[in-house]
Amino acid sequence: MNLSLEAVEKNTNKLAVNNPGIVELHSLGISAEGRDINAVYITDKRVSLAEKEVAVVMGLRHGDEVGVVPAVSSLLDWLVSEDGAEIRRRQLVIVIPVVNPDGFIKQEFGAPRDMISDTENKYILPLILECQADMLLDIHSLDRGDLEAVITGHTTHLGEDDLIHGIATGKMAEGAAAAGYPYVIHTLGVQSRAPWLSTPRPPRNPSSSYNNWVCAPAYEQLHSLVIGMEVNSFSLNDEECGNSGLAAIVPLLQLGNTRSFWEYAPGYPNRILRGNIHISLRASGQNAAERRKSRAELWQKREFFSDPIKIMPTTHNIKASIEYSGEPLSNAFSICCRIRGNPGIKDIRLNGTKTDYYMVADNCSSFVFVDVPPAVAGAYEVSIDL
Numbered sequence: 480m481n482l483s484l485e486a487v488e489k490n491t492n493k494l495a496v497n498n499p500g501i502v503e504l505h506s507l508g509i510s511a512e513g514r515d516i517n518a519v520y521i522t523d524k525r526v527s528l529a530e531k532e533v534a535v536v537m538g539l540r541h542g543d544e545v546g547v548v549p550a551v552s553s554l555l556d557w558l559v560s561e562d563g564a565e566i567r568r569r570q571l572v573i574v575i576p577v578v579n580p581d582g583f584i585k586q587e588f589g590a591p592r593d594m595i596s597d598t599e600n601k602y603i604l605p606l607i608l609e610c611q612a613d614m615l616l617d618i619h620s621l622d623r624g625d626l627e628a629v630i631t632g633h634t635t636h637l638g639e640d641d642l643i644h645g646i647a648t649g650k651m652a653e654g655a656a657a658a659g660y661p662y663v664i665h666t667l668g669v670q671s672r673a674p675w676l677s678t679p680r681p682p683r684n685p686s687s688s689y690n691n692w693v694c695a696p697a698y699e700q701l702h703s704l705v706i707g708m709e710v711n712s713f714s715l716n717d718e719e720c721g722n723s724g725l726a727a728i729v730p731l732l733q734l735g736n737t738r739s740f741w742e743y744a745p746g747y748p749n750r751i752l753r754g755n756i757h758i759s760l761r762a763s764g765q766n767a768a769e770r771r772k773s774r775a776e777l778w779q780k781r782e783f784f785s786d787p788i789k790i791m792p793t794t795h796n797i798k799a800s801i802e803y804s805g806e807p808l809s810n811a812f813s814i815c816c817r818i819r820g821n822p823g824i825k826d827i828r829l830n831g832t833k834t835d836y837y838m839v840a841d842n843c844s845s846f847v848f849v850d851v852p853p854a855v856a857g858a859y860e861v862s863i864d865l
């Protein structure tokens with residue numbers, strides 16, 4: 480594979496020419512040394528963007544990680560193929576093949592290791608914030624050992640984020656293993672111990688950070704599902720790096736087309752903002768765009784919400800409550816309560832007034848959702864009579 484910047488640009492141009500209804504090229508801006516930073520937008524233009532999830536995939540933040548080139552190339556080819564049709568129909572996937580063209584030209588690690596670069600600050604982060612990315616995937620590559628990894632880098636312990644990032648990376652590792660690639664799942668703490676060395680060194684800094692800083696603000700500001708990964712260009716050739724990367728990435732993209740069992744709508748599972756699967760504060764909305772807006776606002780104001788509480792005064796009555804103490808909200812939120820089994824619901828009230836609700840059931844439980852219109856500070860209680 481030709482690993483030059485020119486070759487990457489030639490391939491993306493060809494992709495756009497050959498797939499006019501699917502692919503658009505956008506220049507995000509100009510690097511410090513005057514090179515274009517290009518993004519490839521892939522989607523089925525016949526479907527409204529408001530109905531779609533938005534995924535952003537970044538490659539080559541670190542200019543010498545050459546295994547990223549075949550991984551991104553395989554992904555682009557897959558996305559325009561027949562196999563990628565359902566992803567295109569239900570998602571906009573924005574791929575930035577070379578985030579750091581100046582580093583790539585020199586084949587140097589390049590961008591500042593532990594801080595956001597000017598390029599990221601000026602062009603990449605604004606794109607992510609503007610499109611309110613539902614998912615952000617950051618592809619890196621190792622040039623030693625035989626490790627391939629997916630990284631659950633950017634989570635807090637709020638909501639069910641530890642669990643959900645684990646589920647997402649678990650699907651990636653499973654898909655890759657089925658194709659013959661033994662990915663491991665790393666949290667940040669593990670990554671800092673250099674597990675590709677035979678004798679892991681002790682971490683120099685126990686709170687060591689992941690070295691792509693666009694990931695941190697995407698999670699921090701939007702509650703995007705943020706995943707990192709490392710392919711391996713030492714033990715695998717270009718073709719294998721491409722196959723390996725794709726085998727791990729496709730299950731993640733498919734998660735964005737799937738309804739997770741605790742969700743009402745399909746999409747990347749990033750809408751539990753406080754609480755847990757039992758009782759939670761959720762983003763709300765009639766379509767993907769509304770849910771994105773609701774999610775971003777609620778997450779930015781998460782400190783003003785109490786953890787939701789569920790109590791059962793009797794076996795036939797459930798009370799779910801949450802308090803909000805911030806400025807008036809612009810978007811609705813949802814209170815979601817999981818109920819054991821599939822009992823009939825006699826009455827649901829929000830702060831004492833009969834209210835609409837919607838629900839989704841599985842074989843052992845029912846998830847009941849009550850939407851609260853754009854709210855002011857106060858206490859909100861849902862009472863459910865069974």
Ligand SMILES: [Zn+2]
Nearest residue numbers: 541544619620
């Ligand atoms: Zn890297």
